[in-house]
Amino acid sequence: MSAIAQHDPRPLLVAHARSFYERGWMWGTAGNLSARLPDNSFWITASGCAKGELTPEQFVQMSLEGKLLTQTAAKPSAETSIHQAVYRLFPDATACYHVHTVSANLASRLTAAEQIRLPAIEMLKGLGIWEANPTVHLALFSNHLQVSEIGAEMLARFGQKPPQIPACLIRDHGVTVWGRSQDEAKNRIEAMEFIFQYTVAAKSIDLPLI
Template identity: 55%
Template sequence: MPTRKALSEVAHDFHGRGWMAGTAGNLSARSASRPDCFWITASGLPKGQLEPSDLILVDSESDEVMQRFKDSAKPSAEVAIHRCIYGLFPEARACFHVHTVEACLAAGRVSADADSLPLPALEMLKGLGLWDQKPQASLALFDNLLDVPQIAAQIQQRFQAQPPQIPALMIRDHGVTVWGASLQQAYNRIEIVEFLMSYLARRP
């Protein structure tokens, strides 16, 4: 399936789950024909109605728009975070960011100065590459800032110094970002992370 069509279908799916309410959230995937670029959802569009023509091709180094199908279309405001992830993890082919109540509630249970959210030692962690009997894992936390490139810079600095345990991060009061070596892997991983967030949010 063409990348743009696949991303639009994922957007419809996630909107239906309540993960991309209104215009929230953003999805991207590397271009198959231009590995130095990635497709990303346009800003300010309802994800439940996203069309393949609402994807924008962006240069991985500069955020320059290389192709768009609607003159008014602008890349997601969080394009800098996607570019950061692709730069840090060359194996990443897709990057998904969603907004859920459960993730915000789960992150809100740790102190305001915590830089990570401990994850429960559930079977689901195997889907994120953790195969220990009782893995001790955590999700990297970052503060939500109006200056998105500043968030991206903090992700860059932290993950360069210490790679994350799992291919995911959480921006407080905002949402989870997950990446994978394929669209399907990113899809699987975000389902797993959101399962864990839901568990944490509901746990007494």
């Protein structure tokens, strides 16, 4: 527990959740945020909590193996397996953010493939792409009622071939990003949302995504 006392990530998670809620990205109880601790456990939003009204007490601490480490009646988010997959796959990730936006859901409908090409726009720099006119694809996963199946597919696919960018999209569900800090994860969520809005708008006027 000493690591928690030294650095509790929950207050910043609460602030970011409120910011996303106010922008319509985490309405109601949708979405979830997590942050990893030095001992590789992580705090994640508890199930069924309104994201615009979160408190630090509405998080549960989990091990990478899926063991609940806090003594509480609260249940972990149904999407905990997605966060587990990210932290198992990417050792430098200390934050994982998953939100539900209209533009992300619409973008996920633009292809039946397992990836979607992103427009070569300036905002890709926010995802670590510093190239002129890059060809960048975002991994796209099918949605499953049992979210553990999504986490398993992430482990299988990314375990064989790492993604180009620190993000993935679940069809008709939402986007997940990860970062080396909570602020980096927040910036990447914002970058992805801009890219989704651009992609959907470009599609509506048949603008080529070159």
